[in-house]
Amino acid sequence: MTRAPGHGRGASAMTTVSPLYRTMRDALESLGDSVPGKLEITKEGIVHDMTVPRRPHEFTAAQVSRRLERVMPDDLLAHTGEPDVEDAPGGVMRRPDVMVIPWADMxxxxxxxxxxxxxxxxxASRSNPDNDWVGKLRDYAVIGIPVYAIFDPRTGTGAVFSDIHATPDGPRYATRKDFVYGEEVTIADWTISTEGLPLYP
Structure with missing residues (x-):
C-alpha cells in the first residue's frame, strides 16, 4: 500500500494552514452541536449533510466494521464514529463511516x-452520493488514506480504490476494483463477504 507524502501535524503544521481553512474551521467550532447533521471541510469548501442516516446505511457500516474486525489483527480497529480525520495544511476535515486504524493511534x-x-x-448517501463517489474519492487521496472503499446501497454495488499516485490535479487513486453485493471484497489486506447487506428501499 502507498501513502501520499505527509504535510506534518501539531503546532508546526498549524502555521501552514491557509487563512480560508482556519476561518472555516473556526466557524465549525463556533457552531458546535447547534446545527443538525454533519459538517465537513472539503477541498471545495464546507459540506453540510443534514440527512439523518437511514437504518440500511447504519446497518451496512456496522456490518462492514464487524466483518473486518473478525479478520483483522487484534491491534487494529474498524472504528465507526468520531472524531474527524483532519489534514489542516491540506484543507480537509472528513468523518468516514468506518476507519481502519491501529488502536495505538486512537x-x-x-x-x-x-x-x-x-x-x-x-x-453512499441516498440523497448526496456524489459526496462519497466524487468529493471523498478526491479528498481521501489528497490527504493520504491509502485505501478507500465505497458500499452503495442504492445499487448493491461498490468499489475499492488504492495505489495513490501523483497527477497534474494532485494525488489520485490509480486502482479501482468494482464489486457487486454477494461477492467477497478485499479492503487493504482483508477479505470480507458482502452477503446480506441491505439496499435502500
Whole structure:
C-alpha cells in the first residue's frame, strides 16, 4: 500500500494552514452541536449533510466494521464514529463511516491524522452520493488514506480504490476494483463477504 507524502501535524503544521481553512474551521467550532447533521471541510469548501442516516446505511457500516474486525489483527480497529480525520495544511476535515486504524493511534485528543488510517469506508448517501463517489474519492487521496472503499446501497454495488499516485490535479487513486453485493471484497489486506447487506428501499 502507498501513502501520499505527509504535510506534518501539531503546532508546526498549524502555521501552514491557509487563512480560508482556519476561518472555516473556526466557524465549525463556533457552531458546535447547534446545527443538525454533519459538517465537513472539503477541498471545495464546507459540506453540510443534514440527512439523518437511514437504518440500511447504519446497518451496512456496522456490518462492514464487524466483518473486518473478525479478520483483522487484534491491534487494529474498524472504528465507526468520531472524531474527524483532519489534514489542516491540506484543507480537509472528513468523518468516514468506518476507519481502519491501529488502536495505538486512537489515543490522545483532537482529530485523527489521516496518515494513521489504513483504510476508510463510506456507505453512499441516498440523497448526496456524489459526496462519497466524487468529493471523498478526491479528498481521501489528497490527504493520504491509502485505501478507500465505497458500499452503495442504492445499487448493491461498490468499489475499492488504492495505489495513490501523483497527477497534474494532485494525488489520485490509480486502482479501482468494482464489486457487486454477494461477492467477497478485499479492503487493504482483508477479505470480507458482502452477503446480506441491505439496499435502500
Amino acid at each position: 489515543e490522545g485528543d483532537g482529530s485523527f491524522d489521516p496518515r494513521t488510517l489504513i483504510a476508510a469506508v463510506e456507505i
